[in-house]
Amino acid sequence: MPDNKQEVLKKYFGYDAFRPQQADIIDTVMADKDCLVLMPTGGGKSVCFQIPAILRNGLTIVISPLIALMKDQVEALRSNGINAAFLNSSLSSSEQDQVMWQAKVGELKLLYIAPERLFSGNTFEFLKDWNVSLFAIDESHCISSWGHDFRPEYRQLNTLKLRFPNVPVIALTATADRVTRRDILKQLNIENAEIFVASFDRPNLSLTVLPGRKRLQQIQSFINKHDSQPGIIYCLSRKGTETVAASLQSAGFKADFYHAGLAPEKRSRVQEQFLKDDIQIIVATIAFGMGIDKSNVRWVIHYNLPSNVESFYQEIGRAGRDGSPSDTVLFYSYLDIITRQDMINNSDQSAEQKELLHAKLNRMKQYAEADICRRRILLSYFNEAVDKDCGNCDVCQNPRTRFDATIIAQKALSGIARTNQKVAMGMLIDILRGSRNRNVLHYGYEQLPTFGVGTELRGEEWAEYISQLLNSGAMDIAYDEAHAFKLNPVSRQILKGERKVELVKFIPLAERKAREEELVLKEKPKQEIIRDALFERLRMMRKQMADALGVPPYVVFSDATLSEMAQKKPVSEAQMKAVSGIGAEKFRRYGETFINEIVAFAKENTKPGTRVVKGMTYIETLDLYKEGYSVKVIAEKRELNAVTIISHLIKLKEDGHDINLKKLIDHKALTTITQAAREIQVGKNDPLKPLFELLNEQFDYGQIRLALALSEDEDPF
Structure with a gap:
């Protein structure tokens, strides 16, 4: 079992480096601290608790809301060589008993379970006998009534910290604004937990x-x-x-x-x-x-x-x-x-919840009707500041007309500041337009310096521009405070004149509809995933292998891994393990099969004088070696010199192929060359000419390379 997170990442998951914040989150959990992790879907949340589960003594309990998710993740973990199981209604009574026994005797590192199952029967009581070392609450936004997918059964999870105060809790979600984040911490009784908010940007x-x-x-x-x-x-x-x-x-x-x-x-x-x-x-x-x-x-x-x-x-x-x-x-x-x-x-x-749902629907409407970069709107919703447009949305690819709206922004933000950040959209517009309605007069807002500073714009124009400011991150909104607008660091920069604001020019509804009539689905650029003949061939092999194993194809290899494989065409163990997503267990299970397919493809598609696969020349030498030919005969068949063939065989040996180098050199030559090399301290990566001359040129460079390669073994003789 590897003893550090980097080794675990490579061995079990096949990756050389962590994504942003993953390493810090793992260190926090390993230090027995609670934490809340916000990462977008596909951002790598699972690794943040799966690696600590492998490293920690004991069992990690993963609270997961759906049976399909449990089955999916457990299959993937087992494919990577990690002992994991799930406990839910899809299992028979005997199967459930078997899983619970595995948990008790310490055979499992991770156990996935739904909250309903956790709190039914005596399951919760069994936790005391299972040596639980970590609780991972996946989809933790389900515990908050402010979240978009509130599930009452999740509320029972507030007892975890009370019953197991010394067991760290990691709560994970892909979607939670600031209000929901606060509520998650409160409901789980981990209000002092460290909070990690990864970028929500998914530029792909x-x-x-x-x-x-x-x-x-x-x-x-x-x-x-x-x-x-x-x-x-x-x-x-x-x-x-x-x-x-x-x-x-x-x-x-x-x-x-x-x-x-x-x-x-x-x-x-x-x-x-x-x-x-x-x-x-x-x-x-x-x-x-x-x-x-x-x-x-x-x-x-x-x-x-x-x-x-x-x-x-x-x-x-x-x-x-x-x-x-x-x-x-x-x-x-x-x-x-x-x-x-x-x-x-x-x-x-x-009534309160309906008001919240209407407000959230309105933000969705604003996204759909937006004339500014859509990615900026999404990231701003999750309180992530963005300085430039994405270039990968329909608005960026079909730019709208912009203008300098710094003064408009300052008027709106000043109105928010003067009201102590307690007003929502309707009241702010009334103040800016100088409306003397009952509510404005009741709060005395007609006395504010910002009262009536925006009479040049109609109400619908102000609503449009305020929505753009909100969507671009120039201000925030607090749903739990009657949807009041709030200032943020960007707001203050704008108010101080330290930051310019550009907004999209307001378009009346009739003109907007006419423009939409002209909008058609445009041709997308070709996907960057390599979908050439080799990719398709590897994809078919993946499908056949997955069907035989009874698992989804992506459990074998992801499209990204398959695409990189098709691009790099690895033909050795070292090359294959260098492909992202291929760890030791994945290579053990599938590596040789895919290498053979790549080699077969290369042989079928290689024309004289061309090189389809890097390292193919080594494979051709390997094939002849396996057929029992001597170095001399291989050199003749390949029309290469013997020294080159020996270099191939040494490289193949280093890459993990079964090559017996000792058979290629006699004992006397090996002894003589090795001793001479030690005298002048020459290694296999050093210039060989001094050693060649010291030996009076009685051994060729091929024999010298063989001897030096063998001398790196503990017992070359």
């Missing part, structure tokens, strides 16, 4: 919003440009998923639908087919995806407007988890807003 995801007309036609056009690439289409209703899936099936696409109304067997079957790449497209409600760790989803389409930015960001984050370029599309129409508003109004939520 393109962001596009399209008008919600002729959606099916646009979707078919989009999919045709993403040949054979897996993707997800999210719909608002169950009926919608069935209709869209049927349309795609009739057009010849491998598609199916998924929603909570299906029988469990049907849901499980559809999900499994998608994970195994037997289905290209899943059309689903939000019931699908939270438990999916599929790394090669290349695109996500939202057929309808999501209810909030958190859900939207989490759902688009299911594309491109392997870091390779992926596309996201949101269809938007005003009817979507009306539908969502009706759903909120007709729900059983409290």
Whole structure:
């Protein structure tokens, strides 16, 4: 068992370096400290508790909300050589007993379990006998009523810290604004925990919003440009998923639908087919995806407007988890807003919760209607400052007209400051426009210096510009304080004249609609993932191997790993292990098979005088050596000199191939050369001419190289 995090990362996960903040988070957990981790989907959250689980003595309990997620992650961990299991209703009674026994006797490093299962029966009591060393709360935003996916059963987790005060807790989520973060810490009783907020930026995801007309036609056009690439289409209703899936099936696409109304067997079957790449497209409600760790989803389409930015960001984050370029599309129409508003109004939520849901829906509406960089809006929502546009969204690729709005921004921010940061959108606009309505007069806001400083703009213009300021990070909003606007460091720079502000010129609704009519889905640049003949061949091999093992293809290798393999064409163990995502266990299981396929591909596609694969010349020498030919005969067959062939064999030996170098040199020569080398301290990487001359040129350079290579062994003789 490796004893440090760097060794574990390489051995079990196949990566040479940590992503930002991962190492610091692991060190915090290893120091028995609680922490809250915010990382975007695909940002590497799991490693932050999986590596401590391997390094710590005892069992790590992972609280996870969905059965599919547990199964997925446990399969991936086992594939990497890590003892892990899950405990949920998908197991029979005897299987559950077996898992609990493994936990008790210390055979497991990680145990995934849902909160409902944890608090049912005597499971929680068994924790005392399982030597628990760490609690990892995945999807921890579910514990907060301010979050977008509040689950009452998560509230029971507040007893963990009370019952196990000395066991560290790591809470993880991909989506939580500041209000939700505070609530997570409070609900879990870890208010003094260290907070790690990684960048929410996913530059590999393109962001596009399209008008919600002729959606099916646009979707078919989009999919045709993403040949054979897996993707997800999210719909608002169950009926919608069935209709869209049927349309795609009739057009010849491998598609199916998924929603909570299906029988469990049907849901499980559809999900499994998608994970195994037997289905290209899943059309689903939000019931699908939270438990999916599929790394090669290349695109996500939202057929309808999501209810909030958190859900939207989490759902688009299911594309491109392997870091390779992926596309996201949101269809938007005003009817979507009306539908969502009706759903909120007709729900059983409290008045306060409905107000919150309407506010979050409004932020989603602002994103869909934005005329500024969409990535900046998303990052600003999660309180991350961005200094420049992304260049990878439809707004950046089709720039809007901008103007210097520093004075407008200063007026709005001054209004917020003068009211002690206690006003929301409507009141701020009334103050700026000098409205003497009852509420303004009640609070005495007509006495403020900023009262009436913005009469030159209509109310809808102020609403547009304030929304842009909010979306660009020039100010914040506190949902738990009646949606009051708040100043931040950027706000203060603007107020002091230290920072200029550019906004997009307001466009009246009629003009906006006319512009949307002209918007069409543009051709996307070719994906950067190498999808050449070798990639496709390796992809088919991965599929066959995964099917034989009963696991999803990405559990064998991710698309990113496969793409790098197709690019670098490794033909030795050392070269293969240098590919990102291939650790010791992955190489042991799959390495030789993929090397053989790459070699076979190279032999079939190599023309005289060309080199398809780096290192292919070594492989040709290796093949002849395995056939039993001598160095002299190999040299003749390859039309190379013997010294070159010996160099090949030495390199092949270093790369882990079974080469018996001792058979290539007699004992007397080995002894003589080795002793002479020691006298003048010559190693295999030093110039060989002095040794060649010292030996009176009685041994050729090939024999000298062999002797020096063997002398590095503890007992070369």
